[in-house]
Amino acid sequence: MHSVEIRNLDLSFGGLGVLKNLNLDIREGEFLVLLGSSGCGKSTLLNCIAGLLEVTNGQIFINGRNVTWAEPSERGIGMVFQSYALYPQMTVEGNLSFGLRNARMPKAEIEKRVTRAAEILQIEPLLKRKPAALSGGQRQRVAIGRALVRDVDVFLFDEPLSNLDAKLRADLRVELKQLHSRLGNTMIYVTHDQIEAMTLADRIAIMRGGVIEQLTSPDEIYNRPVNKYVADFVGSPS
Numbered sequence: 001m002h003s004v005e006i007r008n009l010d011l012s013f014g015g016l017g018v019l020k021n022l023n024l025d026i027r028e029g030e031f032l033v034l035l036g037s038s039g040c041g042k043s044t045l046l047n048c049i050a051g052l053l054e055v056t057n058g059q060i061f062i063n064g065r066n067v068t069w070a071e072p073s074e075r076g077i078g079m080v081f082q083s084y085a086l087y088p089q090m091t092v093e094g095n096l097s098f099g100l101r102n103a104r105m106p107k108a109e110i111e112k113r114v115t116r117a118a119e120i121l122q123i124e125p126l127l128k129r130k131p132a133a134l135s136g137g138q139r140q141r142v143a144i145g146r147a148l149v150r151d152v153d154v155f156l157f158d159e160p161l162s163n164l165d166a167k168l169r170a171d172l173r174v175e176l177k178q179l180h181s182r183l184g185n186t187m188i189y190v191t192h193d194q195i196e197a198m199t200l201a202d203r204i205a206i207m208r209g210g211v212i213e214q215l216t217s218p219d220e221i222y223n224r225p226v227n228k229y230v231a232d233f234v235g236s237p238s
């Protein structure tokens, strides 16, 4: 079974097509990178999967269940944004537990999950701090932690590292890869950065103008691009 299936997806803004009859099957447990230049529709696609945008046509399945019209909270997904989207007035602990408290989870269970997430992401010493007192990399860990505590099936990342400097970006790439091996969840990761895609992905989907041009392993994309656009984009030897 596929983790996420997207069938004939159309999404228009004011009559202008942004996603065009898009089809995509994402395997259970894979790290799938959506790679494409700015404006090609990557965030729009991710927002459709997350349920933050209503699709114009088509269907989305998660773990075999049709979630096309399901609320974001009912989809078993966790989203991590470039902008972190943390609550500034709450501590790290408060940010991590917020969704669980809202869902009225028992206190002991919340504590267990927050402790585990903090350990995995190595942010235990930061639990009592507020976001303003954290570095960019630490904030991004907290943002990942918020998805982690919810025990989601699928992680969605929208350019989570693009606000960070090059060194930290490289470090966090390695950590994300380790996180993926440890958790084994399906991860869908949006970026316009070829290096990021090549180092993180099990498979890369190259997007252009609202459609997927090629979907295969980084090695195949690089060595056997389907057309000149893909070749130029990933810098294949000509």
Ligand code: ADP
Binding pocket: 013, 018, 036, 037, 038, 039, 040, 041, 042, 043, 044, 045
């Ligand atoms: P990417 O994430 O690949 O950079 P987006 O998915 O953000 O691209 O945007 C794809 C296209 O849709 C762009 O042309 C963008 O201007 C347009 N778009 C995105 N969001 C909206 C919106 N809320 N209203 C109108 N147009 C939008």
Ligand code: MG
Binding pocket: 042, 043, 044
């Ligand atoms: Mg985007």
